Amino acid sequence: MKLKMGVDIxxxxxxxxxxxxxxxxxxxxxxxxxxxxxxxxAIVVKGLSLKPREGNPPPRIIETASGMLNAIGLQNVGxxxxxxxxxxxxxxTNSPVVANIFGETIEDYVNVVEILNxxxxxxxxxxxxxxxxxxxxxxxxxxxxxxxGEITRAVKNASRLPVxxxxxxxxxxxxxxxxxxxAAGADALSxxxxxxxxxxxxxxxxxxxxxxxxxxxxxxxxxxxxxxxxEVVNAVSIPxxxxxxxxxxxxxxxxxxxxxxxxxxxxxxxINPGIAVDIVDDMRxxxxxxxxSDINNLIGTLKI
Amino acid sequence: xxxxxxxTVFSQRETVGGHFLIVLKVPSSFKESLPGQFVxxxxxxxxxxxxxxxxxxxxxxxxxxxxxxxILYKVVGKGTEVFSRLREGDILNILGPLGKGFDLPSECDxxxxxxxxxxxxxxxxxxxxxxKDSNHAEIICYMGAGNLEALVxxxxxxxxxxxxxxxTDDGSWGHPGSVTELFGRDMELYLGNDSRIYSCGPNPMLRxxxxxxxxxxxxxxxxxxxxxxxxxxxxxxxxVKTKSDGLVRVCKEGPVFDINSxxxxxxxx
Numbered sequence: 001m002k003l004k005m006g007v008d009i010x011x012x013x014x015x016x017x018x019x020x021x022x023x024x025x026x027x028x029x030x031x032x033x034x035x036x037x038x039x040x041x042a043i044v045v046k047g048l049s050l051k052p053r054e055g056n057p058p059p060r061i062i063e064t065a066s067g068m069l070n071a072i073g074l075q076n077v078g079x080x081x082x083x084x085x086x087x088x089x090x091x092x093t094n095s096p097v098v099a100n101i102f103g104e105t106i107e108d109y110v111n112v113v114e115i116l117n118x119x120x121x122x123x124x125x126x127x128x129x130x131x132x133x134x135x136x137x138x139x140x141x142x143x144x145x146x147x148x149g150e151i152t153r154a155v156k157n158a159s160r161l162p163v164x165x166x167x168x169x170x171x172x173x174x175x176x177x178x179x180x181x182x183a184a185g186a187d188a189l190s191x192x193x194x195x196x197x198x199x200x201x202x203x204x205x206x207x208x209x210x211x212x213x214x215x216x217x218x219x220x221x222x223x224x225x226x227x228x229x230x231e232v233v234n235a236v237s238i239p240x241x242x243x244x245x246x247x248x249x250x251x252x253x254x255x256x257x258x259x260x261x262x263x264x265x266x267x268x269x270x271i272n273p274g275i276a277v278d279i280v281d282d283m284r285x286x287x288x289x290x291x292x293s294d295i296n297n298l299i300g301t302l303k304i
Numbered sequence: 305x306x307x308x309x310x311x312t313v314f315s316q317r318e319t320v321g322g323h324f325l326i327v328l329k330v331p332s333s334f335k336e337s338l339p340g341q342f343v344x345x346x347x348x349x350x351x352x353x354x355x356x357x358x359x360x361x362x363x364x365x366x367x368x369x370x371x372x373x374x375i376l377y378k379v380v381g382k383g384t385e386v387f388s389r390l391r392e393g394d395i396l397n398i399l400g401p402l403g404k405g406f407d408l409p410s411e412c413d414x415x416x417x418x419x420x421x422x423x424x425x426x427x428x429x430x431x432x433x434x435x436k437d438s439n440h441a442e443i444i445c446y447m448g449a450g451n452l453e454a455l456v457x458x459x460x461x462x463x464x465x466x467x468x469x470x471x472t473d474d475g476s477w478g479h480p481g482s483v484t485e486l487f488g489r490d491m492e493l494y495l496g497n498d499s500r501i502y503s504c505g506p507n508p509m510l511r512x513x514x515x516x517x518x519x520x521x522x523x524x525x526x527x528x529x530x531x532x533x534x535x536x537x538x539x540x541x542x543x544v545k546t547k548s549d550g551l552v553r554v555c556k557e558g559p560v561f562d563i564n565s566x567x568x569x570x571x572x573x
Contacts, residue, residue: 026538033306034536044542054550060540061533064384066351068533071539075551218354270534271346271356272308273399 003287004294005280007041007261009239010187011162012096012124014041014262016137017295018280020253021070021243021266022047022126022166027086028093034273039280040095041262045082045104047128050111052078053259062199062208067218067245068267069197071211078110083119096123098164106154113158124161127152130168130193142168142193145180147285152184167191168231169221174228175235182236190241191232192225192266217267219245226254233259233300247275249282259300306399310348313394314372323422323456324376325362325389328396330373337364339404339430339526340560343373344535345387348395353383357530358555360426360504362457363402373398375427376457398540402535405558406430406525409500416494417445417465418487418513420505424457426502426527431464442466446490448483448509452476495522503527503563511568524563530554545569 005016009152020031022044028037037043055075062069077085082099090097095284099122103109109127116122129151141147148165156163167174169192178189194215199208207213225244233240242255243264252263268275283295292298311328319325342355362376379388390396406426407413415434417427424447431443443464448471449455455470455477462468470478471486479486483505494501501511501524510526517524530542537556545567546552 024538030536030538034308035305055540055543057545058543058551059531060543061531063353063355066354068355070533070539070541075540075543086551219351261319267533270539271354272305273534273536273538 001286001291003284003294004273005284005287008294008301009124009162009241009262010164011066012042012098012188014096016041016280017256017262017278018283019044019098019241019262019264020269020276021264022128024266024269027082028090028097029086031269031273035277037093037095039277042096042098042123043090043093044098044100044126045086045090046076046098047074048076048079048082048112049074049102050079050108052076052081056211059208059210060108062214064197064199064216064218065220067216067220069199069209069214069215069216071209073211079115079194083115087119087121093122095266096124097121098124099168100126100127100128101155103301106151109151110154110158113155117158117160122161124164124187125155125159126164126166126190127155128166128193130166130170132185134290139168139170143171144175148177148186149180152181152186156185162187164188164190166193168193169224170196178232178236182238186238188239188241189232189236190243192221192228192244195221195224217245219244219251220245222251226258229255229260230258230302246279249279249286252279252283253286253298256295256299257302259302308397308399311373311396311398311445313390313392313393313396315392316388318388319376320456321453323376323454326375326377326387326390328373328398329373330371330398332366332371334364334373335366335370337361337373337401338405339408339433340426341401342535342559343398343400344402344532345375346397347386347390348397350386352477353386355383355533356535357383357387357396357397358529358535360527360559363423363429363432376422376428378422378456399535403555404557406502406527406560409434414441414494414496414499415443416487416499416501417443418462418483418501418503418505419445419447420483420509421449421454422456423504423506423527424461425504427502428457428461430502431461433465434479445469446471446483446487448472448486448505450474480512482509483513484509484516486515488516491516491520495520499523501525508567510563514563514566514568517563521543525560525564526566527560528554528558528566530559
């Protein structure tokens, strides 16, 4: 059976629905020793800001039950160095490159987008309004529907590329934020970013992370992510990308069944750098076994 | 292409209290491992512990058609506790060899190793590596531990080095006090251009070594330990503060650094 795995995410055509998540895949090159990046649906690079950022002081990570907390603090080379030093290498792959962007003010986001507009080899931008580990910007924009709408509109107006908005789960009602960003012109949504958490060293009575709190990721958060994706899919009509705790094809398929048009693999990349293509292969097996010739016939087929 | 591979446990035994030597059967590609490099290890199909754990390579060797990799480790938490219960035939997933190892000494260097506890592991691999190169005149090792029972890896290092000097914090063997103190008493012997110093151990020990060597013109490389999620430079979880390059990744730019390049603080020592 010839399998069709291609999906369309708000004007961005993907050869398959498996994307590597921002912050877990460096700038792509780190993983090129482990598999052929051309096999990915898309690559989302580490969040880019206008100026380089050093990030938070260590310790930055701690393992938790079936997951991990991180407080990296958006360490990145800055958008200009990304374009000069990282993007030329990425142009050698034919998987679309999505630039995840971050700022402390709306102007920061707009400036980053304007710089990316002129860069060859970026297929879309993903707007991070959901980082829990920085003092300003990030989650502050993502937890208020009015601000989330404003920033989405500003980025959308400035961008020549499709705009994906990445949502935080750290809100009372994620559908409210989803609707506000859709109304402001988002082409697609990705969710969820990490869930804010904390862990304590009981010997020293100090937090395990220097930043005190961090973002929880890994299989521990998958049920929350599935629930939120399902809620958002039912609340908006733009495509939704499911993110959160995907460790294998079965997890990815769960997201597709509840209505995600694509998924992002994150923390799993840390454990097995070749996992994203294993998921592509195993998803093909599932489709063959179930007689599904087009992945789009699987998306949103949850029976309730 | 590199990959995340399965390795079978060939043997495991407790060497001294709370310290284990595990021998893994690995693909022949691991023969390229250099002293100071590390591997990421995880129990296959197990989410507890969830993340892989980084370990220095203690030794790699071939026997017949097989390649074996040894890890010498101390049980310090959940991950190492689970590893310590592994038996012959159990399967691990491993990634490596990773990171930048020690700059190997050139001919005629006097090689000085300063080890704190299980920090002996990468230094012992370095000593083995240098021993094969017969041009090296002398390998001297300073080893410290909390007490006699915690002196790990001593038999092997004794067989390689011309001199092994011991310190224990409680005085149960050798010099009573720290290994840095013990080394400090002999330091004058190693300040020439022909000496290369290598060290690995707990961060407070490396910090005191850094203070001791700060005003000396002597090459000293240290292997650092840090929590890691990926081991390949992507997660940015394992950064350490350096004097001139800001925060850098222990997994990629290290784990071996020039001792003078590190900004030792409360966290890293």
